[in-house]
Amino acid sequence: KQEVTQIPAALSVPEGENLVLNCSFTDSAIYNLQWFRQDPGKGLTSLLLIQSSQREQTSGRLNASLDKSSGRSTLYIAASQPGDSATYLCAVRVGGYQKVTFGTGTKLQVIP
Amino acid sequence: DTGVSQNPRHKITKRGQNVTFRCDPISEHNRLYWYRQTLGQGPEFLTYFQNEAQLEKSRLLSDRFSAERPKGSFSTLEIQRTEQGDSAMYLCASSSPPGGEAGELFFGEGSRLTVL
Numbered sequence: 766k767q768e769v770t771q772i773p774a775a776l777s778v779p780e781g782e783n784l785v786l787n788c789s790f791t792d793s794a795i796y797n798l799q800w801f802r803q804d805p806g807k808g809l810t811s812l813l814l815i816q817s818s819q820r821e822q823t824s825g826r827l828n829a830s831l832d833k834s835s836g837r838s839t840l841y842i843a844a845s846q847p848g849d850s851a852t853y854l855c856a857v858r859v860g861g862y863q864k865v866t867f868g869t870g871t872k873l874q875v876i877p
Numbered sequence: 878d879t880g881v882s883q884n885p886r887h888k889i890t891k892r893g894q895n896v897t898f899r900c901d902p903i904s905e906h907n908r909l910y911w912y913r914q915t916l917g918q919g920p921e922f923l924t925y926f927q928n929e930a931q932l933e934k935s936r937l938l939s940d941r942f943s944a945e946r947p948k949g950s951f952s953t954l955e956i957q958r959t960e961q962g963d964s965a966m967y968l969c970a971s972s973s974p975p976g977g978e979a980g981e982l983f984f985g986e987g988s989r990l991t992v993l
Contacts, residue, residue, distance in 0.1 A: 769919075797980050808883075808968060809920070809984040854919055858980055863908065863933055865982060867919030 767792045769857050771868035778845055779876050786840040786871045788855035793833045796858040800829050800840050803852045803870070812853075813840070845875045879903060881985035883969050889991045890959055897955045898988040902971030909952050910982065911944055912968040913937065920968055926952060959992045966990075 768791045778784050788798070797816050801809040813822045813829040815838070821830040828841040838855055852870040859866075882901040890896050902909050907928050912920035923942070925933040928949040938944075941959075946952040956963055966989050970982045 799982060801984075806989070808881075808986040809970075809982075811981060811983060814981045856919075856982070863910070863925045863927075864922045864935075865910075866922070869917070869919045 767857055767859055767866045769855060769866050769868040771853075771855060771871050773871060774869065775872045775874075777874045777876060780845060780847060782845050782875075783841070783843050784845055784873070786842070786853050786873070788838040788840070788868055790836045790838075790857045790866075792857075792859055793836050794859060795833060798829075798831055798838050798858075799856045799865070800827075800838075801854045801856065803854060805852075809854065842873075845873075847875045847877050849873060850875050881969055881971055881983055883967075883985035883988050885988060886986060887989045887991070889993065891993050892961060893958055895955065895957045896959060896990060897953055898967050898969075898990075900952045900954070900969030900985060902951070902969070903983055904950075906971035906973050906983075907949065908972045909946060910970040910972070911952070911954050912970065914966045914968055914987070915964075923954075956990070959990075961992045964990055964992045 770789045772787050799814045800812040803809050815822050815831045826843040831838045852872045854870045856865045856867045884899045909926045911923040914920040922935050924944050926946040941957045944954045966987045968987045970984045972982050
């Protein structure tokens with residue numbers, strides 16, 4: 766059974782700081798890994814999708830890396846802004862199945 | 878807007894009543910998913926459709942829950958005889974088949990259920 770863990774559960778940083786969010790998973794036979802952002806009371810917004818054959822993906826100030834052998838992914842946010850405040854979730858799809866397993870998220874607060 | 882659409886956004890009901898949620902996926906997506914999310918937790922998988930066929934169901938989907946996607950387009954999730962433990966956000970997502978942007982999930986805004 767795939768288990769996904771995100772550490773830390775909450776993070777508070779001053780505006781402008783670079784930061785790293787962590788995601789670890791127990792089954793390395795993944796098909797892909799996706800990072801999402803969720804604002805309070807809202808749905809999930811896709812940030813980055815990394816296929817199992819890829820090592821990283823970049824979009825603007827965001828960079829996500831994937832290390833299947835160690836069962837880890839990181840989301841790097843450069844020059845954080847107050848608008849980045851949200852909960853960040855990673856989700857892992859195991860090859861051959863459609864079920865996606867989510868972590869419990871990291872709640873980020875960027876202080877102006 | 879061609880994103881995933883969910884209705885209603887918020888439903889308040891009394892225990893024992895039936896409720897139904899609707900999801901309209903992105904039009905070219907043939908895969909549709911339902912998830913449930915409670916406060917402070919990540920979404921939990923409920924069920925998955927490819928076109929009109931329901932191919933996976935979680936053990937979380939008790940006998941009181943039923944989902945349909947009759948024409949392979951929109952989907953409904955019905956909860957019968959609601960219980961207070963059913964209070965949650967119900968999220969719908971769709972994705973393109975392999976060969977497209979393989980397996981990327983796109984979520985709607987969710988339908989929040991409150992059972993009194």
